[in-house]
Amino acid sequence: MQPIPIKTTVVGSWPFPGWIEFASQNLDQLDPADISEMIDDAVKIAIRDQVDGGLDVITDGEQTRLDFNLSFYGFIQGIQANHQETRKFGPPAHDQRGKHTVIEPLTAPMGLGVVEEFKRLQQFAPNDKILKASIPGPYTLSGRLLPGEIYKDRWEITEALLPLVARELELLVEAGAKEICIDEPSMSCYAYQEDTRRFVDIFNRTVKSVVGKTRIGTHLCFGNYKGRSVGKKTIAPMLPDFLDMTVDELHTEMCVLNFAELHLLEQFAEKMDVAVGVIDVKSYYIETVDDVKERIRRCLKYVPAEKLAVAPDCGLSQTARWASKQKITNMCKAAAEMR
Secondary structure, eight states: OOSSTTEEOOOSBOOOOHHHHHHHTTGGGOOHHHHHHHHHHHHHHHHHHHHHHTOSEEOOBTTTOSSTTHHHHTTOEEEEEOGGGSOOSSSOOGGGSOOEEEEEEEEOTTOOSHHHHHHHHHHHSOTTSEEOEEEEOHHHHGGGEEOTTTOSSHHHHHHHHHHHHHHHHHHHHHTTOSEEEEEOHHHHHTTTTSOHHHHHHHHHHHHGGGBTTBEEEEEEOSOOBTTBOOSOOOSGGGTTGGGGSOOSEEEEOOGGGTTTTGGGHHHHHTTSEEEEEEEOTTOOOOOOHHHHHHHHHHHHTTSOGGGEEEEESSOSTTSOHHHHHHHHHHHHHHHHHHO
16 A cells, blocks of 8 residues: 555656756766766756655655666676667657667676665755655666677567666665665566566566565556657556566556556556556646546546556756756645545
8 A cells, every 4th residue: 555645746857957967968067076076966956856745655756866777787797888779860769769789798797876876865855755766777777779799689688687786776776775676667568569468577587576665656657758658558458467476566557548548557556556647747748736626536436545646757967957947846745635
């Protein structure tokens, strides 16, 4: 059961302040002390925005991640950038995101960096908030890696990444993480065409060593690069297999589906808590408090309040900060009024 009925939460990412984006393009002009101060300040701002908005669960805003996958590749040895595989011009799409080719067996001798992120969150967060760490699952993390001559395909790359992610989860638990979201949007994006039983097996083996030691969540979506989806937008192919995921809370997009498959969440709610996307991160329409309350009422027909969390559809890194703050504030007000 949720620790708070109709809990308010976020997936993980929060918009960067404008100066972070500028600084990230001029890192050669900064020394390590400048960068450390910049990161601390950005995390403090992300925390303040989330606390001011009224969220029950907060994150570090993923302020040290300039890309959902690519930032982790800086921690992984055995890969090299492959700029020949990315489209350079034209409207934004996933084929413009960076790719890397595997040239050696994959290792991460210094970890994946999430523990350091979480410790920074612990340092700056207020004591009355639930703190959440987030990390891509191995299948999603494999998405921008090309097998080269080392691995046969994406599945083999995933298997090589699985112990690296699993170890990071163990270290997060040791660091005191009480709630961890394993982001696996690639599983939901491709559930319509891939082996969903295989997805479940990969997920369950990834989290096996931390089951019962932390609250395990997963985030399933249809992609949000530059505010655009990439997967087939339907929950139906995930059922019934995804019901067997070893997870305490499953988060799924719903605004992007216009709530068309809301009734399917009843099946998930029988097995786990459900976080429902009630804020559209791909739209600059600011949902009013009444808008969100109406969406929560619809959710409550299929998910009881004690098992329901509300959240934005996806991470907010692709949504302007001014809009994110207004959207989250209204979401939290609506949830409070509905409890």
